[in-house]
Amino acid sequence: MTETEELYKVDELKLLDCKKIHLTHEKSGFLTLEYEGKVYHKTDPTRLVPFFSKTTYISLSYEDEEKEFHEIGVIKNMADLEEEQYKILDSYLKYKYFMPEILKVYSIRDNMQGSIFVKSLTTAGEKTICIKDWYQNFRMLTDSYLYVNDADGNKYFCEDIHRLDKKSLSVLEMFT
Amino acid sequence: MKLILKLPPGGSEGIVYSLPFGFAGCGDECDGVFAVTEKEIKIYIDGELEEVYNISDFSEFVVRRGIGTSFIQGIAPGGEVTGFCGFTQDLFPRYGEVAKLLCHYIRTDELIKETGAEETVCPKCGLPLEGSSECVFCKSTASTMVRLLKMILPYRKSFTIAVIFTVLSQLIWVAVPFLDRLLIDKYVTPKKDSIAGILLLAVSMILLMLLEGVFEYFNMKHSFKVSLNIGKNLRETVFRKSQQLSMSSISRRTAGEMINRISNDAAKLEDFITANGKDAIVRILSVVLLTGLLISLNWRLALLTLIPIPPVLVMVKKLNDTMKVNYTRVWKYSTRHSELLHDILNGIRVVKSYGSEDRESVRYTDASERLVRANIRAETIWYLTMPFSFFMVTAGSYFVLYFGGRNVLIGSMSVGQLVQFTSYAAMLSEQLFWLIFIPRTFADASVSAGKIFEIIDERSEIMDSEDSRELDIKGEIEFQNVSFGYKPYDPVLREISCKINKGEMIGIVGHSGVGKSTMINLIMRLYDCTEGEISIDGVPLKSISQNSLRSQIGVVLQETFLFDGSVYDNIAYADPAASFEDIIRAAKAANAHDFIVKLPDGYNTRVGNKGYQLSGGERQRIAIARAILRDPKVLILDEATASLDTRTEKQIQQALDRLTKGRTTIAIAHRLSTLSSADRLFVLDKGRLAETGSHKELMSKKGVYYKLVMAQRETTKMRTAV
Numbered sequence: 020m021t022e023t024e025e026l027y028k029v030d031e032l033k034l035l036d037c038k039k040i041h042l043t044h045e046k047s048g049f050l051t052l053e054y055e056g057k058v059y060h061k062t063d064p065t066r067l068v069p070f071f072s073k074t075t076y077i078s079l080s081y082e083d084e085e086k087e088f089h090e091i092g093v094i095k096n097m098a099d100l101e102e103e104q105y106k107i108l109d110s111y112l113k114y115k116y117f118m119p120e121i122l123k124v125y126s127i128r129d130n131m132q133g134s135i136f137v138k139s140l141t142t143a144g145e146k147t148i149c150i151k152d153w154y155q156n157f158r159m160l161t162d163s164y165l166y167v168n169d170a171d172g173n174k175y176f177c178e179d180i181h182r183l184d185k186k187s188l189s190v191l192e193m194f195t
Numbered sequence: 196m197k198l199i200l201k202l203p204p205g206g207s208e209g210i211v212y213s214l215p216f217g218f219a220g221c222g223d224e225c226d227g228v229f230a231v232t233e234k235e236i237k238i239y240i241d242g243e244l245e246e247v248y249n250i251s252d253f254s255e256f257v258v259r260r261g262i263g264t265s266f267i268q269g270i271a272p273g274g275e276v277t278g279f280c281g282f283t284q285d286l287f288p289r290y291g292e293v294a295k296l297l298c299h300y301i302r303t304d305e306l307i308k309e310t311g312a313e314e315t316v317c318p319k320c321g322l323p324l325e326g327s328s329e330c331v332f333c334k335s336t337a338s339t340m341v342r343l344l345k346m347i348l349p350y351r352k353s354f355t356i357a358v359i360f361t362v363l364s365q366l367i368w369v370a371v372p373f374l375d376r377l378l379i380d381k382y383v384t385p386k387k388d389s390i391a392g393i394l395l396l397a398v399s400m401i402l403l404m405l406l407e408g409v410f411e412y413f414n415m416k417h418s419f420k421v422s423l424n425i426g427k428n429l430r431e432t433v434f435r436k437s438q439q440l441s442m443s444s445i446s447r448r449t450a451g452e453m454i455n456r457i458s459n460d461a462a463k464l465e466d467f468i469t470a471n472g473k474d475a476i477v478r479i480l481s482v483v484l485l486t487g488l489l490i491s492l493n494w495r496l497a498l499l500t501l502i503p504i505p506p507v508l509v510m511v512k513k514l515n516d517t518m519k520v521n522y523t524r525v526w527k528y529s530t531r532h533s534e535l536l537h538d539i540l541n542g543i544r545v546v547k548s549y550g551s552e553d554r555e556s557v558r559y560t561d562a563s564e565r566l567v568r569a570n571i572r573a574e575t576i577w578y579l580t581m582p583f584s585f586f587m588v589t590a591g592s593y594f595v596l597y598f599g600g601r602n603v604l605i606g607s608m609s610v611g612q613l614v615q616f617t618s619y620a621a622m623l624s625e626q627l628f629w630l631i632f633i634p635r636t637f638a639d640a641s642v643s644a645g646k647i648f649e650i651i652d653e654r655s656e657i658m659d660s661e662d663s664r665e666l667d668i669k670g671e672i673e674f675q676n677v678s679f680g681y682k683p684y685d686p687v688l689r690e691i692s693c694k695i696n697k698g699e700m701i702g703i704v705g706h707s708g709v710g711k712s713t714m715i716n717l718i719m720r721l722y723d724c725t726e727g728e729i730s731i732d733g734v735p736l737k738s739i740s741q742n743s744l745r746s747q748i749g750v751v752l753q754e755t756f757l758f759d760g761s762v763y764d765n766i767a768y769a770d771p772a773a774s775f776e777d778i779i780r781a782a783k784a785a786n787a788h789d790f791i792v793k794l795p796d797g798y799n800t801r802v803g804n805k806g807y808q809l810s811g812g813e814r815q816r817i818a819i820a821r822a823i824l825r826d827p828k829v830l831i832l833d834e835a836t837a838s839l840d841t842r843t844e845k846q847i848q849q850a851l852d853r854l855t856k857g858r859t860t861i862a863i864a865h866r867l868s869t870l871s872s873a874d875r876l877f878v879l880d881k882g883r884l885a886e887t888g889s890h891k892e893l894m895s896k897k898g899v900y901y902k903l904v905m906a907q908r909e910t911t912k913m914r915t916a917v
Binding site for chain 1: 217218220221222223224260261262263264266268275276277278281283284285287316320321322517519520521523524526527530706708
């Protein structure tokens with residue numbers, strides 16, 4: 020093996036074979052992964068591109084006792100997992116990245132001091148979302164993707180604001 | 196802070212803390228309650244008791260902040276972790292408090308039911324309080340304003356003079372329409388050929404205008420005297436207070452935020468007092484006076500003028516709010532546009548080397564177009580609404596013209612009276628138009644005042660006690676069962692007990708984030724320990740005055756901060772009364788003299804902003820000279836030789852050896868070889884003091900230190916091989 024080949028070997032993206040993945044819930048709240056005869060405790064799945072892809076490119080990693088990070092590998096597409104495995108991983112990721120989707124925007128009140136109060140209907144129910152420094156925390160990541168980070172650190176999103184009803188869109192228009 | 200937010204189905208009996216949660220331990224969404232009694236933790240899911248845990252089965256409780264959710268865990272003495280539940284981020288401070296109180300319960304057997312912790316969010320608006328006891332947005336504007344007005348008291352004489360002269364100057368403006376009326380009714384309408392009378396009126400007007408100029412001069416002179424002095428007092432008070440605040444208070448705010456409060460918020464209040472505050476008083480008086488004059492001239496016409504004004508003003512205010520949002524949007528796009536420009540131009544080498552000029556041009560054009568679109572929109576709305584709202588505000592005048600004109604025609608009113616009336620009506624509209632924005636001006640000033648008063652009123656967490664005293668430190672330091680966390684629920688150091696003898700050199704080693712610098716911060720009393728006690732020469736740190744303590748501690752850090760002054764000023768910072776010879780001696784001992792001599796202006800060379808005109812090694816040697824000049828009893832070296840090349844490190848090590856001689860020294864270094872001269876090493880592991888002893892003793896023990904040394908040797912070997 021040449022030096023260059025060796026360098027690429029170190030940096031190789033290790034894609035996991037979904038058929039060999041076996042995940043189980045741990046008492047600690049993390050997952051245990053069994054893969055190619057090895058058992059990895061406290062496995063923490065991470066979405067590599069959390070805003071734009073929820074089920075592809077999922078990194079599985081763990082921290083050892085010295086708190087050193089180790090990546091086990093990456094799941095390219097969760098759809099290749101067995102149904103039960105998909106469910107376990109999906110529920111973990113939904114929990115880790117809990118981010119209600121905004122379905123309707125009723126009104127936005129501006130306190131004229133940099134904070135806004137967005138009365139909206141989300142997948143987690145009706146809420147008045149308090150946002151501080153709204154020009155930083157209430158922003159469009161693309162022309163259609165709205166990302167919201169409220170004063171407590173809760174996150175909300177709207178994948179495509181143009182799909183919202185007319186009233187919501189007109190309320191949003193002032194602030195996006 | 197409320198720790199009972201939602202009760203379990205069984206009711207409140209025996210419940211000490213009870214919080215809702217939205218995710219079970221396995222991560223499934225649910226409607227749950229996390230309830231704590233004196234002995235147990237009970238997990239209820241969808242109204243059913245799901246799990247019961249004995250508190251005594253755990254040695255620690257922790258909360259971990261995740262991305263969209265956070266969770267609480269219990270750790271058993273054997274290290275086994277149990278995840279109880281997950282919750283949204285708004286509940287994080289409450290679960291953090293519960294975890295802290297449960298840890299305290301395990302350690303001390305004392306279950307605190309009423310926590311002293313303050314609410315973290317404003318119950319009214321839901322925004323974070325960020326350490327304030329009252330929300331700056333919801334705080335009563337009146338109380339803040341009263342406090343602000345009290346600051347005028349020392350300058351009340353000047354303030355009163357300014358108000359009197361403003362009132363006089365307003366009265367002159369009220370007198371002008373009266374002269375117009377005389378001119379029209381006495382000379383113009385009757386076509387009376389009396390040059391003397393017209394001349395007299397013209398001279399009166401000129402005199403009045405001149406007088407108005409004199410009044411305005413006295414008004415502004417005294418207004419500025421009041422506002423500039425109040426601004427100066429505010430800035431000084433906030434600056435002094437910011438110097439006294441504890442590190443935890445200071446680290447809650449960025450340097451930019453503090454500068455903003457000291458400069459911008461104070462300037463805003465200064466403006467408010469010079470212009471708006473005083474003007475508000477005068478304009479309100481003008482409104483009363485003008486309304487009285489209008490009614491006395493013709494009450495029917497006065498009603499026609501006044502009635503449409505209130506609804507129109509409400510409408511104008513609404514329009515103004517819309518405009519504010521639009522202009523904020525313009526500001527947002529303008530900021531993004533500038534940021535992008537700044538980013539691209541700063542990284543122009545990268546852009547060119549990757550040949551991405553076209554891509555960046557597209558990005559820039561896009562940002563530029565967005566800014567233009569937002570601007571066009573805002574300006575269009577402005578020019579659509581403002582002429583209309585102005586028309587609405589002055590609508591009363593058109594009625595007056597119609598009905599007043601009719602009165603003139605039927606002879607119940609003179610032309611002069613009508614001109615005088617319309618002039619007063621226009622003046623009244625102008626005053627009201629100004630006053631409509633006063634609530635916003637008051638709110639804005641009130642927030643600035645709130646932010647300034649928040650710092651002034653903040654109680655420093657590190658305070659000298661009444662019996663704190665000066666101590667001539669010898670250098671013996673003792674940690675007794677010390678635990679500490681920057682966030683109380685997340686301890687960094689746990690139950691540290693150790694003794695450092697006078698004149699001893701101690702090296703603190705361990706992985707990154709293990710608490711090495713924290714130990715040093717506690718010795719300097721930048722923070723108070725959460726539990727346990729630190730003492731110097733047998734005297735608890737809290738009983739030594741902070742000034743006395745810190746004046747006898749010398750510090751050399753990895754990142755040296757030099758002030759923008761000369762080399763001389765920076766060394767003399769440690770002791771401004773030191774003689775020039777003392778400074779040279781200190782520089783020589785620090786191996787700094789030789790390079791200083793080579794600088795173009797010797798000791799008078801300016802080091803530039805943050806000392807960036809000097810190399811890292813040079814800055815470090817100046818810092819050591821500064822520490823030598825201080826002649827500290829306790830010396831702290833925090834990675835003092837890290838990030839330096841071998842030759843510079845050798846020079847600095849020599850200087851440090853001279854400095855540490857005979858002083859109690861505590862050194863932190865990642866490169867373990869630099870601690871070879873230490874008498875003893877303290878090895879920290881997971882926040883605990885894992886091992887103590889000399890290098891030799893620890894190596895033979897083959898514990899944590901041995902592993903650290905071996906891992907480092909391995910890395911060095913790899914580097915040498917490369």
